[in-house]
Amino acid sequence: xxxxxxxxxxxxxxxxxxxxxxxxxxxxxxxxxxxxxxxxxxxxxxxxxxxxxxxxxxxxxxxxxxxxxxxxxxxxxxxxxxxxxxxxxxxxxxxxxxxxxxxxxxxxxxxxxxxxxxxxxxxxxxxxxxxxxxxxxxxxxxxxxxxxxxxxxxxxxxxxxxxxxxxxxxxxxxxxxxxxxxxxxxxxxxxxxxxxxxxxxxxxxxxxxxxxxxxxxxxxxxxxxxxxxxxxxxxxxxxxxxxxxxxxxxxxxxxxxxxxxxxxxxxxxxxxxxxxxxxxxxxxxxxxxxxxxxxxxxxxxxxxxxxxxxxxxxxxxxxxxxxxxxxxxxxxxxxxxxxxxxxxxxxxxxxxxxxxxxxxxxxxxxxxxxxxxxxxxx
Numbered sequence: 284x285x286x287x288x289x290x291x292x293x294x295x296x297x298x299x300x301x302x303x304x305x306x307x308x309x310x311x312x313x314x315x316x317x318x319x320x321x322x323x324x325x326x327x328x329x330x331x332x333x334x335x336x337x338x339x340x341x342x343x344x345x346x347x348x349x350x351x352x353x354x355x356x357x358x359x360x361x362x363x364x365x366x367x368x369x370x371x372x373x374x375x376x377x378x379x380x381x382x383x384x385x386x387x388x389x390x391x392x393x394x395x396x397x398x399x400x401x402x403x404x405x406x407x408x409x410x411x412x413x414x415x416x417x418x419x420x421x422x423x424x425x426x427x428x429x430x431x432x433x434x435x436x437x438x439x440x441x442x443x444x445x446x447x448x449x450x451x452x453x454x455x456x457x458x459x460x461x462x463x464x465x466x467x468x469x470x471x472x473x474x475x476x477x478x479x480x481x482x483x484x485x486x487x488x489x490x491x492x493x494x495x496x497x498x499x500x501x502x503x504x505x506x507x508x509x510x511x512x513x514x515x516x517x518x519x520x521x522x523x524x525x526x527x528x529x530x531x532x533x534x535x536x537x538x539x540x541x542x543x544x545x546x547x548x549x550x551x552x553x554x555x556x557x558x559x560x561x562x563x564x565x566x567x568x569x570x571x572x573x574x575x576x577x578x579x580x581x582x583x584x585x586x587x588x589x590x591x592x593x594x595x596x597x598x599x600x601x602x603x604x605x606x607x608x609x610x611x612x613x614x615x616x617x618x619x620x621x622x623x624x625x626x627x628x629x630x631x632x633x634x635x636x637x638x639x640x641x642x643x644x645x646x647x648x649x650x651x652x653x654x655x656x657x658x659x660x661x
Contacts, residue, residue, distance in 0.1 A: 284658050287370035287386060289361065290323040292377040294330050297547065300574055301377035301393055304453055308376055309333065311647035313340050322346050322370055326356045358382050372658050379415035380422055387657045390419040391427040394571025398440040403492045417441060424657040427451050427650065432593035433571040449653050454643030455577050460554050462583030472555035476545060482515040484560035486553060486575050490523030494607050498566040499532040501613025506537050508614055514621060515541050519548040519556060557582040562620045565589065566607050573597045577641055580634030585627050587616050601633035
């Protein structure tokens with residue numbers, strides 16, 4: 284079987300959730316499958332990491348599909364390739380399907396937050412996401428949902444053949460996110476970023492979809508309740524287009540002294556930041572999976588998370604949950620995780636055990652089975 288993969292998202296130099304999903308899944312498919320042949324389609328030459336797969340494994344090759352425009356590569360150039368020179372199966376792990384295809388199609392749907400919270404998306408973005416999801420549901424032989432919650436949300440908002448939607452959990456990089464580190468390495472990372480302990484850590488875009496206003500209001504409430512506390516809040520992530528409200532809060536006299544904004548932070552620094560944090564806090568309104576809480580648990584860091592979306596499904600009993608709409612609840616949970624060392628140790632132990640149940644190898648094995656099913660589908 285020849286399996287084509289849209290590697291355009293995995294090939295981006297600065298990756299976030301869906302790009303990392305694509306990247307790690309491609310890497311693990313290469314590690315476990317010597318039988319099938321793979322074509323990695325991209326709009327530019329592959330970056331190191333993916334390029335080496337095509338040198339290391341004889342059943343992997345790269346194909347750059349040049350396109351003169353900055354947009355619509357999938358709908359234009361990849362569509363043309365799927366008509367003229369199709370593989371047996373095309374897997375699109377993090378984007379829209381081609382308009383036409385002679386290959387069997389498999390697509391991953393990460394979430395449908397644009398349906399649950401349309402006000403958090405631009406009008407055109409929400410319209411495009413609705414269309415692309417409907418298109419995938421209509422045209423794909425198989426679809427992957429990254430959690431039971433995501434599958435249920437697809438069922439809630441769309442009509443589809445539910446038998447072709449399979450749940451496959453994400454994994455994490457266990458060689459990277461782990462409790463142990465080289466001596467003094469973590470301290471050097473803190474020094475590089477001029478971060479003083481103790482601190483809470485948030486990783487993700489600074490945007491309304493991630494409930495940054497709720498996080499800052501909850502932390503402000505904690506600072507008011509605990510005026511002698513030296514705890515700071517470190518924010519590791521890019522600003523979004525709707526950053527103005529967050530910026531106004533960060534200029535608040537209480538928060539201005541207690542919040543540290545790092546901007547986009549390279550992956551190489553994240554495990555060190557996680558390991559030395561008092562806790563990782565994730566206030567998101569809606570997640571299809573919630574990879575950051577998995578990475579935090581794997582790093583041996585206590586996790587505070589909102590009790591919405593897929594997060595309780597992924598965190599299980601290893602996470603301390605709060606109501607994302609209630610800053611007082613968040614402040615109280617911050618206080619208890621900081622002061623109660625027995626609770627901290629229970630969360631750390633439970634988090635490590637919980638994280639051990641997830642891996643990219645499991646994700647790749649389940650995905651390969653689905654690709655084979657799609658190939659056999661009528």
